[in-house]
Amino acid sequence: MHIPDGFLANEVWIPAAVISTAALSLSVRNSNKQLLDKSIPRLGIISAFIFAAQMLNFPVAGGTSGHLLGAALAVALMGPWLASVSLSLVLIIQCLLFQDGGVTALGANIFNMAFVGVFTAYFIQKLFLVNSKLFNFGIILSAWFSVVTASFACALELYLSNITPFLFVVPAMLIIHSLIGIGEAIITVAVYFSICKFIPDIGNISLAKNSAEK
Amino acid sequence: MKIKQKIYILIIIIFILAVFLSPLSSSLPDGLEYVAEKLGFVEKISPPVLNSPVPDYNFAFIKNQYISKAFAGAIGVIIILLSGWGIERLMRRKK
Numbered sequence: 001m002h003i004p005d006g007f008l009a010n011e012v013w014i015p016a017a018v019i020s021t022a023a024l025s026l027s028v029r030n031s032n033k034q035l036l037d038k039s040i041p042r043l044g045i046i047s048a049f050i051f052a053a054q055m056l057n058f059p060v061a062g063g064t065s066g067h068l069l070g071a072a073l074a075v076a077l078m079g080p081w082l083a084s085v086s087l088s089l090v091l092i093i094q095c096l097l098f099q100d101g102g103v104t105a106l107g108a109n110i111f112n113m114a115f116v117g118v119f120t121a122y123f124i125q126k127l128f129l130v131n132s133k134l135f136n137f138g139i140i141l142s143a144w145f146s147v148v149t150a151s152f153a154c155a156l157e158l159y160l161s162n163i164t165p166f167l168f169v170v171p172a173m174l175i176i177h178s179l180i181g182i183g184e185a186i187i188t189v190a191v192y193f194s195i196c197k198f199i200p201d202i203g204n205i206s207l208a209k210n211s212a213e214k
Numbered sequence: 215m216k217i218k219q220k221i222y223i224l225i226i227i228i229f230i231l232a233v234f235l236s237p238l239s240s241s242l243p244d245g246l247e248y249v250a251e252k253l254g255f256v257e258k259i260s261p262p263v264l265n266s267p268v269p270d271y272n273f274a275f276i277k278n279q280y281i282s283k284a285f286a287g288a289i290g291v292i293i294i295l296l297s298g299w300g301i302e303r304l305m306r307r308k309k
Contacts, residue, residue, distance in 0.1 A: 102263060103262070
């Protein structure tokens, strides 16, 4: 759901860019507290994984395709602040280097995926931090919802830009992304468990462990 | 296995995804493109405001589109690994 140049009106992309800049600086500031373990270049590796995974489009019913967003995965592994820095980094490189998402829409894309997507995932995962079984279920749910809420934000921006009626674009975006969200949920849970098994240290500032320590 | 070895394996897996698997991925329109086509606002896309060096993960000088995308994947992964590592170091120093 990378918005290209031309879709968003000035009244939409300029405020979105301002909000995202402010939000990102807040994220960077709060991330400092989460950087504990020096031995793992966590941010680079997880961001690179998300970038690679976003290149892997899988076909979805009805002639469309989707790919991993990675918001829920990033939140589960490194908490919401670093996750939003990570997603923003991926979006900035995709935009500037590969023209994936327009430069004018970059702020909106960061807002939708690195903030709406990430914090949706965070609040749902937090809700399910009762025990490990429930947390696993929370990861699945958070992955699905992160894609759907991000697509809702995207649809809202398109509507506010006056290029398409609310009653057309919102249901259309939500329906397609609720299908793509199923792929997101499956990939997220599979990757999360593989990583936890193989290299648990990489997630040692994860939501689960943070709360266990408290 | 030591943590360093595990990190190298993880990086190798990431390169395999970006270089060998990404050229094989679906080229169908993504969710937003599909909706834009169906609802008829796809023609609102304007020419890019800023010209990227590698538009749509394709290098102009590489004829074969699979090799081109594989190359783009490798470059992207390297840049993100390095910049992520750099940002993390900067954030640590500030602390």
